[in-house]
Structure formats: structure tokens, C-alpha cells
Amino acid sequence: MELFSRPASVSYDDIKRQSPEEFRKEWEEWRRLREDYMKEPYGxxxxxxxxxxxxxxxxxxxxxxxxxxxxxxxxxxxxxxxxxxxxxxxxxxxxxxxxxxxxxxxxxxxxxxxxxxxxxxxxxxxxxxxxxxxxxxxxxxxxxxxLQSIPSFEPDQRWVFPAKFEPAEQHEDVTVGAVAGELSHDETSIGILHVDFDGEKRDLIVFEVHNDDSGARRIDEATGEYVYLNNRANITNEGHVLFRDKTSGHESYGGARVIGFDNSDPASVSYVDFNRSMNLPCAFTVFCTCPFAPLQNTLPFAIEAGEKKPAVFGSLE
Incomplete structure (x- = not known):
């Protein structure tokens, strides 16, 4: 899933120094790219x-x-x-x-x-x-x-919070639920995002980004045959946070929203911008198997930023 993260060189201070007009203009360009992505021919x-x-x-x-x-x-x-x-x-x-x-x-x-x-x-x-x-x-x-447009909260710099990324010494699988009831997902935890919500500090699990393409595989040296790779293969330098908050299931999609960031230089990560919170594909269509957010990433307050709940396409009946 394409996350349209800012370059790693952009800092918390850079964003806070923007005028409201500059911030909105940048957000509108991000939103345009996001909506174009959702309308791609095989999206x-x-x-x-x-x-x-x-x-x-x-x-x-x-x-x-x-x-x-x-x-x-x-x-x-x-x-x-x-x-x-x-x-x-x-x-x-x-x-x-x-x-x-x-x-x-x-x-x-x-x-x-x-x-x-x-x-x-x-x-x-x-x-x-x-x-x-x-x-x-x-x-x-x-x-x-x-899809004409994705409903969203109005962009506001107050939803940009200071944060630090702590990479995990060893990646590990975290099992989470899925919108299809009998399924589960093994998400790969790659670290923790320490976020300061105006003095209230939260540690959010960061997962490896998924690859939506098919056919990722390699040659098994022992057998000479193809071995398929899971859908987190061929993704580098990007992490994402699945989260829920008090708007989930009301103004925003209930399963989870997602924020991505460039972690190519972990020490440079200095913020999280909830204005760029995105719906998972299952918010738009019933033909997906999206994961739920882990319990640790459930926030006890409302994040009135990012995408709202859209109309759902399709029926399983």
C-alpha cells in the first residue's frame, strides 16, 4: 500500500515553521496523490x-x-x-x-x-x-x-506531534485480527514510535509495509525451484503504524487507519503527522482482508485528522 511519506530530511520543526497556507497546500497535493492512487486501474x-x-x-x-x-x-x-x-x-x-x-x-x-x-x-x-x-x-x-473524493478532516498543524523511532534489534511477528472474521495476520514489528501527545506519551508498534504486488519469489538454491515470498518482501525504508482512536467506527473507519513514514535514517524521525492518516483498503471495498490495529495502538482520545469513513463498494452476497 502506497503511503506517500515525506522525505526523511523533513523535520518536526520544518513542518511547524510552515504557514497554515503552506501546510494546506502541501496536504492538498498529498491528498491528490492519494486519491489518484486509489483510482489506479488495478488498485x-x-x-x-x-x-x-x-x-x-x-x-x-x-x-x-x-x-x-x-x-x-x-x-x-x-x-x-x-x-x-x-x-x-x-x-x-x-x-x-x-x-x-x-x-x-x-x-x-x-x-x-x-x-x-x-x-x-x-x-x-x-x-x-x-x-x-x-x-x-x-x-x-x-x-x-x-470514488469522487475521500472525505477528510480539515488539515491542521496541531495534529503533528513530536515522535522518535526506536528500531527493533530483531524483527518479530505480531498476530492481529482481520476484517474477515476467521482470518488473522502476522504483521512484522520493526520497532516502536514514541509519540508525545501534548505531554501524554504513547508507544506505538511500527509494522513493516506490505507489498501489494503478486509474484515476489526467489530461487531455492537447494532445489532450484521458485519459493514465494510473503507480502512484506521487497519493501525497504518505510514503516507504518496501524491505529485506532475515539473516532474509529464513527467519523473514521473502525478497523484501523494507517500512517507511514520514511525510516531510512531512524535517528532523523522526529514527528508523526495524523493529517496524513489513511483508511485501509477495507474501508472502501468488501473484497479485502485488512488487519486490525493491535491493542497497544488504540488511543484513548479522538484523532480528528486524516481520512474519514468513505462509502463502501461491493457486496459479499
């Missing part, structure tokens, strides 16, 4: 469905030709027999069944298959009954046209 609003696989049961989808079959830790996609339909994967036509094997537990964005410009994305999540799902992305989705 979150392009999602039109999510279908979970049942182990051992073949599944066909209304929105994409072919058959999907989960066999334990693997999924086999079989293209349609109709020779007039061309399915591609990694820019090559798919004429035979494709087996995707992922024995590891975790959150993975695995493979993209295309039927014209419609994309079927195979994902794996941490679930009790369900692990693999197919999400359909359509660049002509009604959801993209539905």
Missing part, C-alpha cells in the same frame, strides 16, 4: 470479487474462465478448453494447468492471471478453514468511478 477499487477455495473442491468463477483447485498447500489453475480464450501469466499464454505450491504459513500475493485486461489474483492468508482466495481486478470496475 483497490478495481476489485470486483473475492472467492475462497475449499480444499479438494474445484471452483469456477463467474468473472474469470477456468477452474481452481486447492490441494492442501497448493492450488492448481486449469485454463478453459475453449481455444478462443487466451489466459496469460507472466505475459505468456497458459495452455496447461499451473500448480502454485506454498507450504509456508503467512500472507502471500502469489500469481496474477489475465483474461484480456481482467486480472485474477491468487492470494494466501492465515485462516482456520480458508487459506487461498482469488480476487478479481477489473480496470473498468464501478468502484473506480464511484
Amino acid at each position: 483497490w477499487l478495481s476489485l470486483t470479487s473475492i472467492d475462497w477455495l475449499e480444499n479438494g473442491e474445484p471452483k469456477t468463477l463467474d468473472g474469470f474462465p477456468g477452474t481452481w483447485l486447492q490441494q492442501g498447500d497448493a492450488v492448481i489453475y486449469t485454463p478453459p478448453e475453449d481455444g478462443g480464450i487466451v489466459i496469460t501469466n507472466h505475459d505468456a499464454p497458459v495452455s496447461e494447468p499451473v500448480r502454485i505450491n506454498v507450504p509456508e504459513k503467512g500472507d502471500f500475493n502469489l500469481e496474477d492471471f489475465y483474461n484480456g485486461d481482467v486480472r485474477a489474483q491468487l492470494i494466501k492468508r492465515i485462516g482456520v478453514q480458508h487459506q487461498f482466495a482469488i480476487r478479481i481486478r477489473d480496470p473498468h470496475s464501478a468502484g473506480i468511478g464511484q
Whole structure:
């Protein structure tokens, strides 16, 4: 998820020295980039469905030709027999069944298959009954046209607070809940953001940023075969904070909002700007599996800054 963080060179004092007009102008440019990102052809609003696989049961989808079959830790996609339909994967036509094997537990964005410009994305999540799902992305989705703007609180410099980032000596997984009830997420904790809320100090867990793209993998030197990497692979120099506050579930989205920052130079992190708090994708569409904020990141007061709760696109019925 793109977070549009300021450069690491920008300090708390730099922001506080801005005039209200300068601050608003910069925020409006950030908001424009954010809204453009949400409207990208294969962005979150392009999602039109999510279908979970049942182990051992073949599944066909209304929105994409072919058959999907989960066999334990693997999924086999079989293209349609109709020779007039061309399915591609990694820019090559798919004429035979494709087996995707992922024995590891975790959150993975695995493979993209295309039927014209419609994309079927195979994902794996941490679930009790369900692990693999197919999400359909359509660049002509009604959801993209539905979003005119993201409702937000008015920008105000008083919601910029001094903060220090303390990197963790060793990264560790933190299990959090998810909007899809039976699922959970293993978020990678990379440190603590110490925030001074006008004299009230809070320590917020910082997670590694997710990679939304599919197909992150490497060659296993022992076997010579591809091994898929989880969706935190290939992300560097950026952390994010999932948080809730007294506006959550009321003015703002209930699961969590997120703030990102450049941590390429941890010692230079000097602030957190809640005016740039963003909704998770699940605030916009029902076809996502977003995490909840950890309990430690639940604030006992209202953060009346950043994005408000938007209209939700789609239905799971």
C-alpha cells in the first residue's frame, strides 16, 4: 500500500515553521496523490470479487474462465478448453494447468492471471478453514468511478506531534485480527514510535509495509525451484503504524487507519503527522482482508485528522 511519506530530511520543526497556507497546500497535493492512487486501474477499487477455495473442491468463477483447485498447500489453475480464450501469466499464454505450491504459513500475493485486461489474483492468508482466495481486478470496475473524493478532516498543524523511532534489534511477528472474521495476520514489528501527545506519551508498534504486488519469489538454491515470498518482501525504508482512536467506527473507519513514514535514517524521525492518516483498503471495498490495529495502538482520545469513513463498494452476497 502506497503511503506517500515525506522525505526523511523533513523535520518536526520544518513542518511547524510552515504557514497554515503552506501546510494546506502541501496536504492538498498529498491528498491528490492519494486519491489518484486509489483510482489506479488495478488498485483497490478495481476489485470486483473475492472467492475462497475449499480444499479438494474445484471452483469456477463467474468473472474469470477456468477452474481452481486447492490441494492442501497448493492450488492448481486449469485454463478453459475453449481455444478462443487466451489466459496469460507472466505475459505468456497458459495452455496447461499451473500448480502454485506454498507450504509456508503467512500472507502471500502469489500469481496474477489475465483474461484480456481482467486480472485474477491468487492470494494466501492465515485462516482456520480458508487459506487461498482469488480476487478479481477489473480496470473498468464501478468502484473506480464511484470514488469522487475521500472525505477528510480539515488539515491542521496541531495534529503533528513530536515522535522518535526506536528500531527493533530483531524483527518479530505480531498476530492481529482481520476484517474477515476467521482470518488473522502476522504483521512484522520493526520497532516502536514514541509519540508525545501534548505531554501524554504513547508507544506505538511500527509494522513493516506490505507489498501489494503478486509474484515476489526467489530461487531455492537447494532445489532450484521458485519459493514465494510473503507480502512484506521487497519493501525497504518505510514503516507504518496501524491505529485506532475515539473516532474509529464513527467519523473514521473502525478497523484501523494507517500512517507511514520514511525510516531510512531512524535517528532523523522526529514527528508523526495524523493529517496524513489513511483508511485501509477495507474501508472502501468488501473484497479485502485488512488487519486490525493491535491493542497497544488504540488511543484513548479522538484523532480528528486524516481520512474519514468513505462509502463502501461491493457486496459479499
